[in-house]
Amino acid sequence: MFTSLAAPMPENTFMAKHLEENKGAEGKKKKKTKKHKDQTWAKEGPQDPFEMLDSLPEEKQQEIQKALHLFSFGQGPPKSLLEAQKHTYRFWDTQPVPKIGMMDSAQLETTLPVCISTNVIHSLLDEKVTSYGPIKTEMPSVREESYSLPQEFIWDTLDLDNQKQLRELCDLLNENYTEEDDNTLRLHYSPQFLLWRALCPPGGQSQWHCGVRVNSSQKLVGFISAIPATMKVFDIELKMVEVNFLCVHKKLRSKRVAPVLIKEITRRVRQQGISQAVYSTSAVLPKPIATCRYWHRSLNPRKLIELNFFSLTHNMTLQRALKLNRLPETTKTTGLRPMTVQDVQVVQALLKEHLKAFHLSPVLTLEDVEHWLLPQDGVIDTYVVESMTGTVTDMVSFYTLPSTALNHPVHKDLKAACVLYCISKATPLLQLMEDTLIICKARGFDVFSAMDVMDNKAFLEPLKFRMGEVHKQYYLYNWRCPEISSDKVGVVLK
Numbered sequence: 001m002f003t004s005l006a007a008p009m010p011e012n013t014f015m016a017k018h019l020e021e022n023k024g025a026e027g028k029k030k031k032k033t034k035k036h037k038d039q040t041w042a043k044e045g046p047q048d049p050f051e052m053l054d055s056l057p058e059e060k061q062q063e064i065q066k067a068l069h070l071f072s073f074g075q076g077p078p079k080s081l082l083e084a085q086k087h088t089y090r091f092w093d094t095q096p097v098p099k100i101g102m103m104d105s106a107q108l109e110t111t112l113p114v115c116i117s118t119n120v121i122h123s124l125l126d127e128k129v130t131s132y133g134p135i136k137t138e139m140p141s142v143r144e145e146s147y148s149l150p151q152e153f154i155w156d157t158l159d160l161d162n163q164k165q166l167r168e169l170c171d172l173l174n175e176n177y178t179e180e181d182d183n184t185l186r187l188h189y190s191p192q193f194l195l196w197r198a199l200c201p202p203g204g205q206s207q208w209h210c211g212v213r214v215n216s217s218q219k220l221v222g223f224i225s226a227i228p229a230t231m232k233v234f235d236i237e238l239k240m241v242e243v244n245f246l247c248v249h250k251k252l253r254s255k256r257v258a259p260v261l262i263k264e265i266t267r268r269v270r271q272q273g274i275s276q277a278v279y280s281t282s283a284v285l286p287k288p289i290a291t292c293r294y295w296h297r298s299l300n301p302r303k304l305i306e307l308n309f310f311s312l313t314h315n316m317t318l319q320r321a322l323k324l325n326r327l328p329e330t331t332k333t334t335g336l337r338p339m340t341v342q343d344v345q346v347v348q349a350l351l352k353e354h355l356k357a358f359h360l361s362p363v364l365t366l367e368d369v370e371h372w373l374l375p376q377d378g379v380i381d382t383y384v385v386e387s388m389t390g391t392v393t394d395m396v397s398f399y400t401l402p403s404t405a406l407n408h409p410v411h412k413d414l415k416a417a418c419v420l421y422c423i424s425k426a427t428p429l430l431q432l433m434e435d436t437l438i439i440c441k442a443r444g445f446d447v448f449s450a451m452d453v454m455d456n457k458a459f460l461e462p463l464k465f466r467m468g469e470v471h472k473q474y475y476l477y478n479w480r481c482p483e484i485s486s487d488k489v490g491v492v493l494k
């Protein structure tokens with residue numbers, strides 16, 4: 001998938017240049033410290049900047065992280081189409097993905113009636129895709145060796161059966177992965193969740209757990225992963241990978257490390273003969289095939305308000321919020337029970353039928369259904385509805401994704417459930433989903449989240465979900481197809 005075409009300057013050159021500049025700055029700092037011999041915390045302690053940060057008291061580290069977070073505002077890739085139209089994609093413009101231009105062809109005709117070169121027209125034009133197929137049919141041959149890193153860094157394929165390495169990956173993600181813009185909550189990945197999500201799905205390849213370490217300290221500072229996935233895109237089934245967990249340590253941001261990670265995972269995936277990928281992020285890159293949105297249903301309104309997850313609007317008091325979000329004590333649906341291994345086949349059949357309606361959906365084998373949907377404590381839950389005659393008629397599945405509350409005097413975490421699939425055939429959809437909310441509340445979840453994909457829109461407003469601020473952009477690498485509306489998206493990219 002992410003193959004490197006002729007980039008104006010190789011990304012690893014940028015990275016090396018940035019790191020050199022950084023080293024220069026470090027050098028100057030060192031000279032200064034010599035003058036002030038009494039300020040010796042750095043002199044006595046470890047020399048590696050990551051170790052230095054780790055050696056500080058927890059409170060100090062949190063302050064520094066908060067400052068880094070504040071300073072990183074305004075940087076990073078565009079978050080809206082408007083910003084994207086003004087952004088120069090130094091890396092993504094070299095990749096086989098559709099372009100984001102400044103305007104559509106109608107706008108261009110009225111704005112630029114003069115004679116200008118076709119290159120300029122092409123760069124202004126927003127690519128409206130109406131056909132299907134690979135963007136690059138003839139890919140250059142796959143290079144044998146890994147992309148080079150500056151000498152301070154080395155590649156490391158993580159062995160995630162190894163508890164120590166799995167823990168290192170959890171630490172990297174928990175300290176550096178996505179967090180709310182106000183620095184209040186940060187996703188918390190458990191080893192079990194990572195094993196489920198990223199590491200051992202059927203057909204998973206260990207070389208697709210691609211890490212970057214600091215050579216001297218062996219600290220893990222970058223990661224990207226891929227898992228195999230067969231996706232139906234409109235009517236075509238494609239063997240591809242789902243790329244996820246792209247993460248660069250906060251201290252290494254904006255140094256063009258991400259493009260090198262993307263190119264390296266592309267190389268490793270292409271070595272297995274796969275040239276397409278699906279991925280998602282909140283950033284607007286060239287070019288989303290679908291834009292989806294998260295919605296959230298409050299299960300513990302008091303805590304969510306205290307954590308600033310929801311705020312009270314001018315005519316909403318806490319009492320009213322509690323009343324509005326109250327749920328019945330017990331579920332209504334007879335025969336609603338956790339899925340067991342005996343249900344795998346029937347659940348696969350339900351999904352196969354259900355997913356036919358969407359333009360982007362996974363093709364799931366029995367092993368996939370077993371892996372992705374069989375309940376695992378604290379990771380994934382699936383409930384089925386079994387009728388009096390023993391037939392499974394409906395299903396709902398959701399995964400658990402807790403966050404750590406940062407710097408909060410009372411709350412340490414926030415427990416969220418996120419819906420994956422819901423299929424209602426014999427049970428009304430609203431009843432099935434309300435029962436799911438009741439179960440989640442009883443099990444201590446604070447919030448239940450859903451994206452506006454598949455049929456979810458039908459229950460979001462009636463069940464008092466609130467629209468979230470975050471959009472999730474879906475992308476395909478090296479595959480052209482028309483845009484897909486969110487209700488025609490049949491997959492939740494986690």
Ligand SMILES: CC(C)(COP(=O)(O)OP(=O)(O)OC[C@H]1O[C@@H](n2cnc3c(N)ncnc32)[C@H](O)[C@@H]1OP(=O)(O)O)[C@@H](O)C(=O)NCCC(=O)NCCS
Nearest residue numbers: 077089090091092177178247248253254255256257258281
């Ligand atoms: C995403 C992340 C790895 C980007 O690293 P960075 O240091 O900010 O960016 P770099 O300088 O290394 O690279 C910049 C390039 O990467 C692209 N990029 C940034 N975020 C990206 C993403 N999520 N997916 C793909 N490309 C991305 C930028 O658009 C830019 O390319 P461009 O010149 O074509 O616009 C880093 O911000 C991070 O670890 N964030 C927290 C985890 C996260 O949000 N991961 C993505 C969630 S799916």
